Amino acid sequence: MKNLISLVILGLILxxxxxxxxxxxxxxxxxxxxxxxxxxxxxxxxGVGQVKEVxxxxxxxxxxxxxxxxxxxxxxxxxxxxxxxxxxxxxxKDVTKKRKPEWIMNMITNVDVMLxxxxxxxxxxxxxxxRMPNQNVSLGDARDVLEFMRQNxxxx
Amino acid sequence: xxxxxxxxxxxxxxxxxxxxxxxxxxxxxxxGDAASRVYVAPGKYDEFYNLVxxxxxxxLSVYGIPSGRxxxxxxxxxxxxxxxxGYSEETKPMLNTSHGFVPWDDLHHVAISTTKGEHDGRWxxxxxxxxxxxxxxxxxxxxxxxxxxxxxxxxxxSSPFITENTExxxxxTRFSIPMGNKDVPISSYKENxxxxxxxxxxxxxxxxxxxxxxxRTPGFNFDLSRAGKGPSHGWFFFSCYNTxxxxxxxxxxxxxxxxxxxxxxxxKKAEEYIAQGKGTIEKANYAxxxxxxxxxxxTSTILNEVKVLDITQxxxxxxxxPCPKSPHGTDVDPTGEYIVGSGKLAATMPVFSFTKIQNAxxxxxxxxxxxxxxxxxxxxxxxxxxxxxxxxPLHTEFDEKGNAYTSMFVSSEIVKWxxxxxxxxxxxxxxxxxxxxxxxxxxxxxxxGKYVIAYNKITKDRYLPTGPExxxxxxxxxxxxxxxxxxxxxxxxxEPHYAEAIPxxxxxxxxxxxxxxxxxxxxxxxxGEGQTKVERKGNEVHISMTAIRSHLxxxxxxxxxxxxxxxxxxxxxxxxxxxxxxxxxxxxxxxEILIMPGxxxxxxxxxxxxxxxxxxxxxxxxxxHQEMSGYIRVSPAGSKTPLKFSTGKVENQESGAGK
Numbered sequence: 001m002k003n004l005i006s007l008v009i010l011g012l013i014l015x016x017x018x019x020x021x022x023x024x025x026x027x028x029x030x031x032x033x034x035x036x037x038x039x040x041x042x043x044x045x046x047g048v049g050q051v052k053e054v055x056x057x058x059x060x061x062x063x064x065x066x067x068x069x070x071x072x073x074x075x076x077x078x079x080x081x082x083x084x085x086x087x088x089x090x091x092x093k094d095v096t097k098k099r100k101p102e103w104i105m106n107m108i109t110n111v112d113v114m115l116x117x118x119x120x121x122x123x124x125x126x127x128x129x130x131r132m133p134n135q136n137v138s139l140g141d142a143r144d145v146l147e148f149m150r151q152n153x154x155x156x
Numbered sequence: 157x158x159x160x161x162x163x164x165x166x167x168x169x170x171x172x173x174x175x176x177x178x179x180x181x182x183x184x185x186x187x188g189d190a191a192s193r194v195y196v197a198p199g200k201y202d203e204f205y206n207l208v209x210x211x212x213x214x215x216l217s218v219y220g221i222p223s224g225r226x227x228x229x230x231x232x233x234x235x236x237x238x239x240x241x242g243y244s245e246e247t248k249p250m251l252n253t254s255h256g257f258v259p260w261d262d263l264h265h266v267a268i269s270t271t272k273g274e275h276d277g278r279w280x281x282x283x284x285x286x287x288x289x290x291x292x293x294x295x296x297x298x299x300x301x302x303x304x305x306x307x308x309x310x311x312x313x314s315s316p317f318i319t320e321n322t323e324x325x326x327x328x329t330r331f332s333i334p335m336g337n338k339d340v341p342i343s344s345y346k347e348n349x350x351x352x353x354x355x356x357x358x359x360x361x362x363x364x365x366x367x368x369x370x371x372r373t374p375g376f377n378f379d380l381s382r383a384g385k386g387p388s389h390g391w392f393f394f395s396c397y398n399t400x401x402x403x404x405x406x407x408x409x410x411x412x413x414x415x416x417x418x419x420x421x422x423x424k425k426a427e428e429y430i431a432q433g434k435g436t437i438e439k440a441n442y443a444x445x446x447x448x449x450x451x452x453x454x455t456s457t458i459l460n461e462v463k464v465l466d467i468t469q470x471x472x473x474x475x476x477x478p479c480p481k482s483p484h485g486t487d488v489d490p491t492g493e494y495i496v497g498s499g500k501l502a503a504t505m506p507v508f509s510f511t512k513i514q515n516a517x518x519x520x521x522x523x524x525x526x527x528x529x530x531x532x533x534x535x536x537x538x539x540x541x542x543x544x545x546x547x548x549p550l551h552t553e554f555d556e557k558g559n560a561y562t563s564m565f566v567s568s569e570i571v572k573w574x575x576x577x578x579x580x581x582x583x584x585x586x587x588x589x590x591x592x593x594x595x596x597x598x599x600x601x602x603x604x605g606k607y608v609i610a611y612n613k614i615t616k617d618r619y620l621p622t623g624p625e626x627x628x629x630x631x632x633x634x635x636x637x638x639x640x641x642x643x644x645x646x647x648x649x650x651e652p653h654y655a656e657a658i659p660x661x662x663x664x665x666x667x668x669x670x671x672x673x674x675x676x677x678x679x680x681x682x683x684g685e686g687q688t689k690v691e692r693k694g695n696e697v698h699i700s701m702t703a704i705r706s707h708l709x710x711x712x713x714x715x716x717x718x719x720x721x722x723x724x725x726x727x728x729x730x731x732x733x734x735x736x737x738x739x740x741x742x743x744x745x746x747x748e749i750l751i752m753p754g755x756x757x758x759x760x761x762x763x764x765x766x767x768x769x770x771x772x773x774x775x776x777x778x779x780x781h782q783e784m785s786g787y788i789r790v791s792p793a794g795s796k797t798p799l800k801f802s803t804g805k806v807e808n809q810e811s812g813a814g815k
Contacts, residue, residue, distance in 0.1 A: 136731035
């Protein structure tokens with residue numbers, strides 16, 4: 001009797017241990033563009049996520065800068081300095097020169113997938129050892145943060 | 157006489173089914189595939205949330221059904237050092253009452269909000285039985301958002317049952333008492349003691365509660381209640397016991413009469429009287445506590461009056477229906493037509509018909525009056541009796557197929573019967589002495605059915621023994637077929653009384669993940685490390701601190717003296733789901749606080765000796781969690797140590813860490 005129950009349970013485990021892990025399901029729901037994006041973006045250094053193409057303007061879009069700075073101070077400053085010193089995460093100095101704008105915005109808005117799939121993001125995790133948190137930054141807010149980063153890197 | 161009933165009933169039980177004579181060994185009681193029917197594979201979810209009262213732990217626990225897994229314990233009426241509820245400055249006001257801070261209560265019943273008589277998954281209400289209170293808990297944040305004290309009540313048992321559209325939550329007094337806290341001889345019960353039933357209006361969008369009016373009743377005890385629904389919407393039914401009006405040895409003296417009452421209240425009529433300006437305003441002190449999830453703080457307001465309708469002066473609000481022997485449960489079936497009275501000492505179970513009650517009122521089929529209130533003739537209100545259902549009927553729940561399930565405390569079983577025909581269809585033993593029971597959606601117009609869960613009062617040999625005090629035993633039965641089948645035992649915390657189960661699909665997607673840091677309006681919030689600070693105001697030191705994986709800012713604080721009141725206002729600036737931080741200080745005469753993402757909570761500490769005290773994050777948050785810590789220096793009283801604070805600043809290159 002007991003064995004029978006064990007067998008039934010074992011059977012269930014086998015059935016439910018199919019190829020689909022729950023985590024993968026969750027991700028694909030939250031980030032519908034996730035898997036395709038890997039193929040599209042990763043080689044171009046744009047990272048993984050919704051952000052495919054960012055148009056940068058010169059001169060800087062001034063109205064974005066104070067908004068981006070306010071978000072930085074609320075959600076980013078605890079770990080990122082504006083110089084090149086790493087504290088918890090890397091300093092932001094010259095980040096816009098090292099990374100494509102799409103990569104930066106994907107890292108801000110889609111960090112969990114980036115840390116799972118993007119080789120550059122994974123290198124940073126190995127270096128810093130603390131997973132960058134999802135700070136619930138919208139795409140629009142991330143764009144403002146990007147403009148603030150460009151200003152921090154000396155663009156006009 | 158009593159013995160005769162006992163013997164007679166035992167004989168009938170034996171005739172009905174050998175299983176109900178004596179519980180057999182567990183392996184015989186369950187079906188062969190029971191394990192697979194309650195098994196929820198790793199990574200999969202349960203089908204139902206089961207919101208279970210904690211009884212004497214004053215909390216609400218959340219289980220998954222069918223697995224019986226405990227998912228959460230959330231504090232309502234009792235302090236909870238595990239997350240700081242009742243210890244943090246923000247949550248202390250939640251437990252304020254007209255008697256001051258009361259750290260505990262006895263939570264008996266729950267009611268999930270309904271719209272059109274069906275579960276809407278917005279809130280769950282709970283009663284505090286001892287110091288009469290009603291709480292509202294959000295089913296999005298799973299937190300207690302509001303607690304309202306009930307004045308003129310001697311114990312809030314007949315509560316928090318709700319009307320069809322959650323218009324009202326009910327609070328009926330268990331014990332009658334002299335109104336206005338009058339100092340009178342206990343023996344003057346008949347003269348001075350009154351009952352009161354509070355109709356608490358619920359704001360349909362915010363859920364905020366306020367006492368719309370109280371009904372003042374003759375002095376006796378109100379046990380349980382249920383609102384009408386469908387055709388009986390507009391009515392409320394209460395079981396009453398101790399109509400003998402005894403004030404001592406109730407066990408004997410309140411069990412004298414053959415029949416007590418079910419009290420039928422026409423609350424729509426009461427509403428009309430209130431709208432006409434009837435009723436009197438009486439003085440009464442009671443606390444209303446509300447948690448604001450933007451300010452992340454509770455406020456407690458003492459209110460001082462209540463509107464009262466004395467039912468003896470408005471005789472068309474209330475009618476009494478005789479019901480055998482100290483009725484306990486009074487339950488209304490999904491159609492709203494039938495009202496089941498469970499006389500816990502009776503050999504039969506009456507089922508009343510709402511239509512017949514209305515006809516009896518119209519035709520004045522009264523057998524007399526009690527304190528001027530008409531008593532309807534028993535037979536005139538009766539649909540029929542369930543004959544010999546078992547011993548000690550307590551509560552009845554319903555499925556979607558017209559069946560009722562009644563818990564039998566004394567004979568330790570669940571009895572399934574047909575509401576219309578009153579025929580008994582099945583009975584299963586429970587282990588042991590079932591109290592409440594729950595069918596998912598059982599009290600609504602649209603039961604979800606599928607299972608019945610027994611909350612048993614006696615555990616005995618069901619689990620490994622743990623000394624004199626044992627876990628409380630719950631049991632899950634499949635009711636999808638003709639026969640009820642025992643599937644699972646699961647242990648519960650506290651002492652569950654009533655519980656409700658609701659499909660996960662009505663709650664799961666709405667579950668809150670974080671508090672948005674942008675919306676944080678706490679006066680001491682540090683929304684970013686740039687806003688962290690330490691301020692002295694007399695002998696109060698206020699520290700606005702941030703927490704993020706994995707450091708606290710500031711983490712070096714000096715300039716605090718013995719005798720100061722130190723307030724750590726900690727803001728968790730994470731915005732990711734499931735990343736709370738905790739906070740505790742060595743030697744503090746306080747519990748820790750847990751701070752959810754985007755939230756600010758305050759830990760108060762009065763240092764009693766000088767020295768350097770470590771503080772740290774108590775909720776494992778990252779690989780560098782062990783590093784998430786700091787020091788606060790306390791100087792002797794009256795010292796002039798300068799106030800300073802920092803994070804990551806190394807002053808003495810010789811002895812400090814780093815470069």
